Amino acid sequence: MTQSRLLSPVVLPRSQRLVRTIRRSMGAFIAHAFLLPIGVFLLIPFAWMVSTSLKEKGREFVWPPQFIPDPIVWANYPSALTYMPFHLFFRNTLIITVLATIGTLLTASLAGYSFARLRFPLRDFWFMVLLSTLMLPYIVTLIPTFILFTALGWVDTFLPLIVPYWFGGSPFYVFLFRQFFLTIPYELEEAARVDGASYLRIWWQIMLPLSGPVIATVTIFSFIHHWNDFFGPLIYLNSLENRTLSIGLRGFQSLYQSEWNLLMAASTVVIAPVIVLFFAAQRYFMRGIVTTGFGGR
């Protein structure tokens, strides 16, 4: 009985229906009254950044602050971009990000598949180990890893920023993949098994094509992580032509400390690609996060 009451809309007298409608729109109003100001508040820094980036040299120090720059100086962008080889930094960042993300996707999904579907001795033990490394502070491995890469002669190459991610990416991504694979019905694999498909093939041809949301989530997380990473490039990359955007921006800051219009122009250029990517992919991202649902299990 309760079932049917929940499923079919209750027919109410007109006056009660009106009260309900008013209540609902009141609720929506209160929600917007809370959400909107905070949203604006979060966006103000971005607006201020873009505004400053278009100001004439010296005009950024006008008090009280000018919100709409007068005159608008587009030339800040070309100058900021030519003071330092940002196109090189962009290329470097892209290479590192793409290669590390591919490694992450392949190895994390493979491990996630194994943890979700295959039975082998000590599986639960290794999974616990994986989960506990999620909580391991990276400082404790930092210095020996640096020494190892120095010994290998990998310092000032992209290798230390890419190769480790071909080893399972990060335990968090393995975990996300496993959680997602657990939600895929067994029957699909059973059929493939009966047809004699190997595990590798099931992973590649059945599991991965069904994993759009989690692939999107991991791709975005990983992309953002590598695109924005500061510490790795800071300790591993030295020469100017090997710098990433983050390190390049840092170098720019130490040279043009008080030229805020140029600094903000450079910052805008560094931020823009991630924001564009995020807008393009955010639907899949949120869905992936939600369907993976770390709440349970």
Added chain:
Amino acid sequence: MGWHLRVGRRRRLLWQEYLFGYLFILPWLAGFFLWTLGPMLASFVLTFTQWDVLTSPQWAGLENWRRLVQDPLVGVSLLNTAYYTFIGGPLHLLVALSAALALNLPVRGIRVYRTVYYLPTITPVVASTLLWMWIFNPDFGLLNYFLNLLGLPGRRWLFDPVWAKPALIIMSLWGFGNQMVIFLAGLQGIPAELYEAAAIDGAGRWQRFWHVTVPMLTPVIFFNLIVGFIASFQVFTIAFIATGGGPQNSTLFAMLYLYRNAFEYFRMGYGATLAWVLFAIILLFTLLQFRTAGRWVYYEGQIK
């Protein structure tokens, strides 16, 4: 005869499953030994050496540990880190949780809000730190301008030993998105039947929040608490860029001090010692949180 065959085949299949199971986790497993367990042990051994990477390492016995005890900056950096973690951490959690609750409301345009709330989080830290340095600028900054409009006095923020740490906390609060998204996933994972059942039992909105939402969300709160604290303990980039540890060492965090010793002064042994101290503190604190978890974290399907 047929029975024997089947057993043989089954065993072979079982072995195949074992083999592929291990083969598939092999990249991660190798990575665990290469980049995690190995370096962890190595860094412990390093605490007993002095090494500048260029020449060969020298055995130093307990020298690094002796130095650590006498180094006044160790205490300073740990206290700064504790300030940042214990004030910033809970604030972070609270802001992220409130935002997630609001973003879980069924109103029009919620997707746009979700995207906007997450934007600061995807902003490269170097860029967002530069941006906030400009906002915190004592003479021409936006923040002091708004404070003046409200009739409040401006601060010297990053140039004031008292206000530098709060400024960095505000800066980091802007990027609450990752915790928020995890809360949001947790909220969406709460089955609607629970709310319906509670509503049928006559529970009001507030009661549903306290007796359904909060208990069902405690595992996620716990996860965010642990991961958030671990990240806070290792705060580095914002201080490295914005203040360089100053003014008067007021933002010299443990990680920053470690970086200086290891990568600026090339004291790998001492750096590893600092790393182990911070690691031990983080570990102790995490275990402490696990000890209390049984009292307030609710797991579905767990018999109490």
